[in-house]
Amino acid sequence: MSIEVSNETEVEIDEKEFVDAARYVLGKMHVSGQVELAILFVEPEVSERLHLDWLDLEGPTDVMSFPMDELRPGTSLSPVTEGTLGDIVICPQVAAKQAQAAHHAVIEEMLLLLTHGILHLLGYDHAEPEEEKEMFTLQRQLLLSYLAERKA
Template identity: 60%
Template sequence: MSVEVSNESGVEVDEAEFAALGRYVLDAMHVHPQADLFVRLVDTATMTDLHVRWMDEPGPTDVLSFPMDELTPGREGDPAGPGVLGDVVLCPEVAATQARAAGHSTAEEMLLLTTHGILHLLGYDHVEPDEEKEMFALQRRLLLTFLAGR
């Protein structure tokens, strides 16, 4: 599976770690090994533009997901078909603010947001309370198991 990371933010990050996380989450969610994911890190101005243009919301946000082929999770031994999963766009500056408020590192916040964004690409949402509970528990489990294995 292909996970490309593009850092256009001007903030130094370990791009290899984001690619490894992407591969880990896609594998854990039984996404076809020929699926493609793109992770893009952008500055506040770019994120503000995307947030206004696509969500009709003012100001920057932490993460946006842009699905392409509407892939869904597969099952063990029966992965979802190949295709382009889509793009996860992160704003490190917004993530840094959130990380300080949450009491953890910016890197941890950005890995959490990456996991969150990938789950959105796979069709998960958190509009309803039961959806939120399922999605947030899954993102927590995925991130913790990834971090424990590195």
């Protein structure tokens, strides 16, 4: 599995933490093998430009996902073994504001955004209430289990 992390911000990022978290989430979603994923951390100005260019929405956003091969979750009997999952773009400054508002650590917010982005790359969405419930429940379970195993 190839996971590339690029930090284009002045915010200190523990790249290993994000690689470990991505590997964990992808493993739980039965995506393994030769899958490629890129995680990019950007300044608010870059996030705002991408948000406007791709979604026609103003202002910086916390996370955006850019799928490539439209991979879907596998199963324990039939894991996804190869392909390019895509790119996840995270803005640490937006994440920090959200973390403060939610009263939790910035790293936890950014790991949540990573998990959210991976689920989008795997075809999950939250446009409809039923989809939102499924996606947000899954991302919460994945993040909490990752954090619990990380601390064990």
